[in-house]
Every structure is written in structure tokens, then in C-alpha cells.
Amino acid sequence: MPDTLNLHKFEHLSPFQIKDELIKLAQKEAHKSTLPYLNAGRGNPNWIATKAREAFFLLGQFAMTEAQRHRNEPQVGLAGTPQGPGSYGRLKAYCATSQGQSGPPGADTLAAMVDFAVQKFGFTPDDFVLELTDGIVGDHYPMPDRCLEHNEIIVHEYLMWAMCAGHRPDTKFDIYAVEGGTAAMCYIFKALKNQRLLNAGDTIALGTPIFTPYLEMPELEDYALNVVDVSSEEEDNFQLTDADLEQLADPKVKALFLVNPGNPSAVAMSPEVLARLVEFVKTRRPDLIILTDDVYGTFVPNFQSVMGHLPENTIGVYSYSKYFGCTGWRLGTILVAENNIFDKMIAEAPAEVKAKVEARYTTLTPDPSSFKFIDRIVADSRDVALNHTAGLSLPQQVMMTLFSLVEMMDEDKSYQAFCQGILEHRFTELVEGMGIEVPENPLFDRYYGILDFEFWLRKYVGEEVVGWIKENVHPLDISFKLAQDHGIVLLNGSGFDAPNWSARVSFANLDDSAYRQIGRAVRAVAIGYVQAYRASKGLSLHG
Structure with a gap:
């Protein structure tokens, strides 16, 4: 553990807050040595669509x-x-x-x-x-406020390719154009609460590991939700097992929130697991609310979103940010199928609940009972009173239109293949630098990666070493040691509900050559732990 830091004080911080301390340490190390400063802690790509x-x-x-x-x-x-x-x-x-x-x-x-x-x-x-x-x-002002007429038609067709290329549903989705995927999250959480579809004390399931805000928002006083982790492990190729799905059988679990492909696992749900989820929902939990955040789906060929298979149950989220290199544009979408369980739940709510909910929208429509769920999301995103100025700015919507059209015109999908090639090359560089072998996985988008020290040390060194590390090494030590000793910033995996002794690496935001250096640094940290274990046992460091 770095000598000058008490790592326990960082344990409850978001990894995006811890990164500020890591950056300071990494920049300090790079300044005093010949090492380059390498920040692979953020997912902003270092390319743009031109x-x-x-x-x-x-x-x-x-x-x-x-x-x-x-x-x-x-x-x-x-x-x-x-x-x-x-x-x-x-x-x-x-x-x-x-x-x-x-x-x-x-x-x-x-x-x-x-x-x-x-x-x-x-x-x-x-x-x-x-x-x-x-x-x-x-x-x-945007008119219609939810999405411009032509833009919605174009974006819908693009998203059917981006999110449902492997299985296009026979249904139409209403689209709300929003300020990136993060705004989509905020608006959806707020709308589910305001419609009494999720109430304080209710239980939701999170497909972990998962993007940190999905872990943090349910705990806020605003929502006060209980959380069940439906955890996909590296041992299971980051796929949900039957035991994982069985946790959703409890009717107390009102919703399942997914990031697919995962962040940070970077693995998409397999067709087999998706088929089991569909069967499970249709036969045992037709009332289950599903939110699927599919930002990285474009990096997996023929990606299949849950929303394509369970459109009635699913709220879809997609952001243009990563694929087109446009995080600064803030381009995102919320999708809800025209026929959905949300409108049915609202309509079938107890009379007292319906009266309270419908009272929110009496200034917007003479018949609040017919006000669709997607339009309630729009209204709630502007606290209803400012609904008349709701909607994504028009220049942003035009940019969304143009990104979508260019991608649809690319019949050979040359841009997609090139982006995937960038990530694949960087991933290969890191793996070779680490000196390990990783089996090929067609569901792996390679945008992020989890460097699970526990998993790899168990595989290459043994259980006894892993046990010693878990007793003697603070989980955050991995990220801090990489920053302090190697000038490298990787976020701690524990902040994403990934394994404690792990770190997340982004393959999107550094030059190709950096990843072999990161791989070597990760290997050096792992070797350091093994050497510390051997020294504690009085063993030869080279034995």
C-alpha cells in the first residue's frame, strides 16, 4: 500500500471522485520520472466521426x-x-x-x-x-418537444440497426431525444418515481458490475430504493446464470436495470441468456420493468438488445457519445414501445394513486388519464410547469439526424469495423503486455476491460497467494500503486460493483502504444504482490 495515503478514507467515494487523487499521483510520478502520464480511467474516445x-x-x-x-x-x-x-x-x-x-x-x-x-x-x-x-x-423551441418529426423517424431506423440488428422487433418505439445517456437516467428515475411505478422502499435488481451512477442513485433520499445485485461473474463469462434470474422471481423486485454490453465488463448478453430472460419474463414476471442502457451495443457485431425481444417491458437508453466520438454534443435517446406495460400499470393503479398522479398533468391536457408514459417522462424532465420549453436543442437534434443518416448510408459498415479494429488492437497490446492469454469472445466490445487481479492470480499463481493478498492488500491499492509507481490512472473496479481487487481500463482514450505499457505495469504490480507474499513466507523471490 502507498506509504503516505490512508486508503480507507476513499472507500465510500465514487471511482470518478477517487480518480482526481489518482490523477495527482500519476502526474507527479510522470513529472519526476521518464514515465509517460497515462489516464485510461475515462471512456471518452480519442477519435471523432468526420x-x-x-x-x-x-x-x-x-x-x-x-x-x-x-x-x-x-x-x-x-x-x-x-x-x-x-x-x-x-x-x-x-x-x-x-x-x-x-x-x-x-x-x-x-x-x-x-x-x-x-x-x-x-x-x-x-x-x-x-x-x-x-x-x-x-x-x-423544439416542436414536437419530444423529438422533431423527421429526426424521430431517422433516429428510430438507426437505433433499430444499432440496438436490434440481431433481432428487430415488430413494433414501433416513441423516442425522446435527450442530453446524453446521463440525462436519460435522471429523467427515467424521476418519471418512475412520479408515476408511482417505483416507490421508496421498493426493490430493484441491478445487473452488476454496472456503471457507478446506477449503484448510487437508488440510495439517494430522492428514491430510497432497495437493491438486489444480479451479478455476472468473470467465471461465467459475465453472463447471467439461472440462479441469477431466479432472484427476479420475487414479486418484490419491481425492476431490472442493465447496461448491455456491460460497463465495465464490456460483454454483451449472449443470445442463449437473452432467450432465457425472455422466457422467464413472459412466463413468470410479465410485470417486470426493465431498463436497458445499450450505449456500447454498436461495438458488438449484430448486437441484440433486450428491448428488441421484450419491447413491452423495456425502457431503452442509447447515447451517440462513444461511437461517434461526441461526448461534448450530449446526444441521447429514451425509447418506449407504443404498446407497453408502463401505460397499463398507470391505467390500472388504485384510484387514489391515479388521482394524485393525474393531478400533475392537468395543466397540460384536459384528459390526463390518456397522457402517455413517454410524454410524462418529457413533462417530468421539466418539472411539468416548464413542459412548454422541453426537448433537446434543435442544433443537437440536427447533429443526431446527420450522424444517423451517415451510418445508415454506410452499407459496408466500414466505420463500425474500423472503430472495432481500433479497440481490438489496443486490447491485444494490453494482453500481450500483461503476458496472459484471453480466449476470443465475440460478445466482448473491448471498449472497457476489468483487470481482475484475484481471478488472474488464482489462475496463474494459486489460491494461497490470493488469500494472502485479500488479507494484506487493500483493494484500492491496485489503482493507487499504478498511479504512484507507474504514472497510470485506472479506476477501481469495486466502484462498479466489480471484484474488489480489480481495476477498469478504457481502451478508447489513449494511443495504441500506451496499452502495452499499461499491460506491463499491471504485470509488474501483480508480480510485486507475489513477491511480497513470498517474502512474508520466507521463500525465495525467484522460486
């Missing part, structure tokens, strides 16, 4: 010409607003004049994606272009 961005910035310039057609006061910097009639033809002409080596990038992409959308979805060309130009200048 085609949609190029089209976005060119579209912005075109939209300004559209606004200036209506009114133009250049001496004071004032213009009108974009108008619809004839806008499609003007956009095509604008792109044609912008094409060529001397023109700005994005003209070919912008023209192609507009035609693609018009042909694929049967849009009226001028109406679609007006949504793009009016949206990108951001001169109106």
Missing part, C-alpha cells in the same frame, strides 16, 4: 443564406428565419457549387444524405430541409 460533422458545418452556412433570404440587415448582423418553399432545390444547388477540391468539405455527404432520407422515408423534400435549416440555426 463525415456528419463536415456536413453539419456546411449545412450551417447554407442555413444562414436561407435565413438571409427572408430578411438581411448586414449592417447590424440581423437576419430572418429559414423558409421552406424551394429549400430542397436551393440546398442541392448550394452543395453543387461547394463541391470540388477548392470547396469546403461535406458537400457531397450533405447532398447525398438529404436525397437518401427523402427516398428512404418518403419525406417531402422542402419540409425535411426546412427542419434541418431551422433546426441548425436554433431559432425555435
Whole structure:
């Protein structure tokens, strides 16, 4: 354990708070030595998707010409607003004049994606272009507030590929465009509470290990939920077992929250386990609420989301952040199937509960009983009273539209394959640096990884060493030793309800060469523990 730190004082902190101390230690070590400072503690990718961005910035310039057609006061910097009639033809002409080596990038992409959308979805060309130009200048509140009309159709089709490529459901989802996956979490927790679908003292199940906020939010006074861990272990290839599912049979368990593929396990639910979950819910728990956060699904070929198999029970969450390298854009979605158990539960609630809940929305509709669950999420996200200004900003929705269209136009999925290749190469570098062998797993997205010291030391050294470490080494020592001795930041696995003697590594945010160095440092820390064990037993350090 690092000599100058009392690690016990960090035990109850979120790993995202502990990282601040780790960063200080790692930067200090890198400064005083020749070691590079390597922060693999965050999942922000170090790449961006360029085609949609190029089209976005060119579209912005075109939209300004559209606004200036209506009114133009250049001496004071004032213009009108974009108008619809004839806008499609003007956009095509604008792109044609912008094409060529001397023109700005994005003209070919912008023209192609507009035609693609018009042909694929049967849009009226001028109406679609007006949504793009009016949206990108951001001169109106979102209308509809939940999601722009054309954007919802486009995003729906993209998400059916991104989340349900392996099993597309025969149903339509309503979509709420929100400020990233984190906003989606906040809004969903709030709405479930406000609809009395989850109440203080109720029990939910978490598929652990899991993204830390899912562990922390239920404990807040705002929600005061009891939690059952449905834990997927490395020994089970991070898959739920029959015993895990059996915990959900208790009717006290109102909901199951999942991150799929996992964060930090990075493993998607297998088709076999998914089939067992579907059978279990349909035959034994048709009332089970499921939230599935599928942010990393695009890094697994033919990914199958739970929402594709159990649309009636599931609230889906997806963020564009990681796949397109756009965490700063804050682009996320909440999905709820048109036919769902949430509306049925609300309708079948006791009269006293229904009266209290419906009273929230009397200023929004003359018939609150018909107000859909997805629209209640929208209203609750703005505390109802500010519902008239709800919705994701229009420039953000336009960016969402363009990301979706570019991906749908990529028939060969070249972008997806290249992103997956980046992560696979970095993962290989780390594994070779550690000097271990990891079996191939087609369900592993390689965005994150759990470095489970207990698992690997048990496999390569033996149970006795593991027992000694668990008695003599503080679980946080792994992350702190990597920072203090090697200038490397990895978050503690325990903060994600992963094994205590583990750390999470992100394969997304550092150059390829860094991961072999991280692997060697992890190996050095593990060897140090083994040597300390041998010294404590009076054994040769090289025996």
C-alpha cells in the first residue's frame, strides 16, 4: 500500500471522485520520472466521426443564406428565419457549387444524405430541409418537444440497426431525444418515481458490475430504493446464470436495470441468456420493468438488445457519445414501445394513486388519464410547469439526424469495423503486455476491460497467494500503486460493483502504444504482490 495515503478514507467515494487523487499521483510520478502520464480511467474516445460533422458545418452556412433570404440587415448582423418553399432545390444547388477540391468539405455527404432520407422515408423534400435549416440555426423551441418529426423517424431506423440488428422487433418505439445517456437516467428515475411505478422502499435488481451512477442513485433520499445485485461473474463469462434470474422471481423486485454490453465488463448478453430472460419474463414476471442502457451495443457485431425481444417491458437508453466520438454534443435517446406495460400499470393503479398522479398533468391536457408514459417522462424532465420549453436543442437534434443518416448510408459498415479494429488492437497490446492469454469472445466490445487481479492470480499463481493478498492488500491499492509507481490512472473496479481487487481500463482514450505499457505495469504490480507474499513466507523471490 502507498506509504503516505490512508486508503480507507476513499472507500465510500465514487471511482470518478477517487480518480482526481489518482490523477495527482500519476502526474507527479510522470513529472519526476521518464514515465509517460497515462489516464485510461475515462471512456471518452480519442477519435471523432468526420463525415456528419463536415456536413453539419456546411449545412450551417447554407442555413444562414436561407435565413438571409427572408430578411438581411448586414449592417447590424440581423437576419430572418429559414423558409421552406424551394429549400430542397436551393440546398442541392448550394452543395453543387461547394463541391470540388477548392470547396469546403461535406458537400457531397450533405447532398447525398438529404436525397437518401427523402427516398428512404418518403419525406417531402422542402419540409425535411426546412427542419434541418431551422433546426441548425436554433431559432425555435423544439416542436414536437419530444423529438422533431423527421429526426424521430431517422433516429428510430438507426437505433433499430444499432440496438436490434440481431433481432428487430415488430413494433414501433416513441423516442425522446435527450442530453446524453446521463440525462436519460435522471429523467427515467424521476418519471418512475412520479408515476408511482417505483416507490421508496421498493426493490430493484441491478445487473452488476454496472456503471457507478446506477449503484448510487437508488440510495439517494430522492428514491430510497432497495437493491438486489444480479451479478455476472468473470467465471461465467459475465453472463447471467439461472440462479441469477431466479432472484427476479420475487414479486418484490419491481425492476431490472442493465447496461448491455456491460460497463465495465464490456460483454454483451449472449443470445442463449437473452432467450432465457425472455422466457422467464413472459412466463413468470410479465410485470417486470426493465431498463436497458445499450450505449456500447454498436461495438458488438449484430448486437441484440433486450428491448428488441421484450419491447413491452423495456425502457431503452442509447447515447451517440462513444461511437461517434461526441461526448461534448450530449446526444441521447429514451425509447418506449407504443404498446407497453408502463401505460397499463398507470391505467390500472388504485384510484387514489391515479388521482394524485393525474393531478400533475392537468395543466397540460384536459384528459390526463390518456397522457402517455413517454410524454410524462418529457413533462417530468421539466418539472411539468416548464413542459412548454422541453426537448433537446434543435442544433443537437440536427447533429443526431446527420450522424444517423451517415451510418445508415454506410452499407459496408466500414466505420463500425474500423472503430472495432481500433479497440481490438489496443486490447491485444494490453494482453500481450500483461503476458496472459484471453480466449476470443465475440460478445466482448473491448471498449472497457476489468483487470481482475484475484481471478488472474488464482489462475496463474494459486489460491494461497490470493488469500494472502485479500488479507494484506487493500483493494484500492491496485489503482493507487499504478498511479504512484507507474504514472497510470485506472479506476477501481469495486466502484462498479466489480471484484474488489480489480481495476477498469478504457481502451478508447489513449494511443495504441500506451496499452502495452499499461499491460506491463499491471504485470509488474501483480508480480510485486507475489513477491511480497513470498517474502512474508520466507521463500525465495525467484522460486
